[in-house]
Amino acid sequence: MSTAKTAGVRTRRRERKDSISKSAFRVKYLRRSRELWNRYLRSKPWLDQLYKSFLGITPGQKVIDVGCGTGDFTRYVARLSDGRSKILGVDSNPKSIKAGIADTERVGLSQVVSFKLGDAYKIPIDDDYADLTCCRSLLMHLDDPLKAVREMARITKPGGHVVAVEQGKMGIYYDPNDKRFSRLSDQVWEAQLRGIRKLEGKEFRIGEKLPGIFQEAGLVDMKAEILNNVYLASDPRRSLNDVKEELRFYLTYFKERMEKDRKYVVAGGLSNAKVSMYNSGYVSKIEGLLADDQKLRQDPTISADALYIVSGMKKA
Ligand SMILES: C[S@@+](CC[C@H](N)C(=O)[O-])C[C@H]1O[C@@H](n2cnc3c(N)ncnc32)[C@H](O)[C@@H]1O
Numbered sequence: 422m423s424t425a426k427t428a429g430v431r432t433r434r435r436e437r438k439d440s441i442s443k444s445a446f447r448v449k450y451l452r453r454s455r456e457l458w459n460r461y462l463r464s465k466p467w468l469d470q471l472y473k474s475f476l477g478i479t480p481g482q483k484v485i486d487v488g489c490g491t492g493d494f495t496r497y498v499a500r501l502s503d504g505r506s507k508i509l510g511v512d513s514n515p516k517s518i519k520a521g522i523a524d525t526e527r528v529g530l531s532q533v534v535s536f537k538l539g540d541a542y543k544i545p546i547d548d549d550y551a552d553l554t555c556c557r558s559l560l561m562h563l564d565d566p567l568k569a570v571r572e573m574a575r576i577t578k579p580g581g582h583v584v585a586v587e588q589g590k591m592g593i594y595y596d597p598n599d600k601r602f603s604r605l606s607d608q609v610w611e612a613q614l615r616g617i618r619k620l621e622g623k624e625f626r627i628g629e630k631l632p633g634i635f636q637e638a639g640l641v642d643m644k645a646e647i648l649n650n651v652y653l654a655s656d657p658r659r660s661l662n663d664v665k666e667e668l669r670f671y672l673t674y675f676k677e678r679m680e681k682d683r684k685y686v687v688a689g690g691l692s693n694a695k696v697s698m699y700n701s702g703y704v705s706k707i708e709g710l711l712a713d714d715q716k717l718r719q720d721p722t723i724s725a726d727a728l729y730i731v732s733g734m735k736k737a
Contacts, residue, residue, distance in 0.1 A: 441617050441625070441685060442562040444678060448491055448520045455493035457667045461650070464658040468648065473501045475646060475730055476584055482552040484508040487541050487573055488559030492521030492534065494586070498555065499534045511539040511546070541569040546576040553577070557586040560631070564622040570638040580737040583640055584730065589628025589647065590614070591727040598721070602702050609699045612689030619688050628729030640733025648728040654710065654720045661714060668717075672707045 444450055462468060472478075480503045486495040489510030499508045512518055521536045539545040541559060554573040560566040573583045594606040617625045624630060632643045654664050679700045686696050710717040 439681070441621060441623070441682070444674070445558075445562070446490070446514055446517070448514075448516050450674070451491045451493070451517065452520065452524070453670060455491070457663070457670060459493070460663050461652075461659065461667070464656070469501065471646065471648070472497075472730075475644070475732060476501070476553060476555070477582060477732075478502050478506075479552075480505055482506045483550060484553045484555065485544070485546060485551045485573075485576060486510045487544060487554065487556040487569070488512055488562075489521060489536065490514075490517045490558075492517075492525055492536065494555070494557040495521065495534055495536075496525060496528065496530055498553075499530050502533070504533060506533060508534045509546075510534065510536045511541070511544055512536070513538065513540050542572060544572050544576050548575055549578045550576050551578065552581045553584065554581070555584040555586070558588070560585055560587050560634075561625050561627045562623060566624070566627060567634050567637055570634050570640075574638050574640055574733075574735050577735045579735050581735050582732050583635065583638075583735065584732045585631050585635075586648075586728060586730045587627050587631060588625075589727040589729045590626045591725065592626070593723065593725040595724075596706075596722040599706075602699075602706070605695065605699050605702070608691055609686055609696065612686045612691040613682065614689065616685030616687065616689030620685060628727060628731075631729055631731035632733075635731060635733035638733075639736065641736055642734040644732045646730045648730060649725055650728065651723065651725045653723050654717050661718060664717065665711060665714075668707055668711055672704070672711070675703060675707075 476498065478498070478501050482502065484498055484502070484506060486498060486508065489495045489512045492510045495508055495510035499506070502508070510521055512521070515538055518536045518538050525531050525534045525536075537545060541556070541563065542565070554577045556569075556573065560569060563569055570583065570585070577583055592610045594610075595603045614625055617623050632645060635643055683693070683696050687693060710720055
């Protein structure tokens with residue numbers, strides 16, 4: 422191999438090692454973030470009905486969940502189905518597959534849910550196999566999401582559906598008592614998305630683009646919904662303990678990532694000084710809330726994001 426080619430491979434490897442996605446793929450992160458999110462979702466019982474109807478769950482289906490991680494969404498689809506469906510999770514990380522198998526055994530779903538190691542760009546499943554092929558928070562991490570959607574369409578039966586659940590652009594943080602910091606937060610968010618696109622070629626908030634990608638992959642009869650996550654610390658539907666555990670977890674994650682993520686925000690056009698101002702402002706705001714339960718429960722800051730759920734049919 423020529424020196425240039427070797428250097429190219431090394432660079433790509435280094436990029437992968439430092440990737441924005443790396444922490445989000447860790448088993449520990451996936452397990453804990455999904456556990457906390459599921460607690461939050463208990464305040465939205467109507468979502469099961471929405472998913473069930475949107476995914477078109479019917480008895481005895483064959484379902485593939487691509488980029489399944491530790492299998493949280495895979496098991497969720499299994500719970501929505503009738504117990505006779507076969508749900509297979511596919512992921513390229515052997516550690517996630519191992520964790521997915523263990524977590525599935527623990528909750529008694531191994532009869533219907535299984536796992537397989539595999540790449541979203543070359544899914545180890547025959548053509549026209551699945552009634553439903555889905556993914557959640559996968560396409561945002563890929564530099565060629567269209568290629569993955571084409572693969573998802575290939576393994577889906579004619580008349581079957583491909584569904585993606587992915588975040589959209591909306592990322593709201595609004596503290597009525599600190600409008601300056603709220604504006605800075607918007608700037609950081611937008612710069613970070615631009616920087617990730619620039620440095621890693623990923624559309625980290627790919628939601629709005631899904632119908633276009635599905636169309637390019639040859640899928641038809643597209644449908645779309647938005648599921649919002651809205652966080653307000655005073656919301657009585659959530660226990661103080663849950664709110665605190667969530668804040669603690671994301672503060673730890675933020676501290677771990679903030680210097681690594683600086684390069685994306687700067688590449689997206691924000692100055693180092695502004696990033697530092699944001700980082701220290703965020704840490705002191707969350708630490709202040711965690712230190713005072715009353716203050717936390719009365720905090721009027723709202724944060725929200727949008728999760729798109731898009732479905733397309735493979736032509737019959
Ligand atoms: C953010 S996690 C989402 C996991 C799961 N879908 C969920 O929502 O809990 C993204 C997953 O995609 C997997 N992944 C990334 N690139 C992949 C690829 N090319 N093929 C298969 N899996 C991939 C990662 O290993 C990781 O488990």
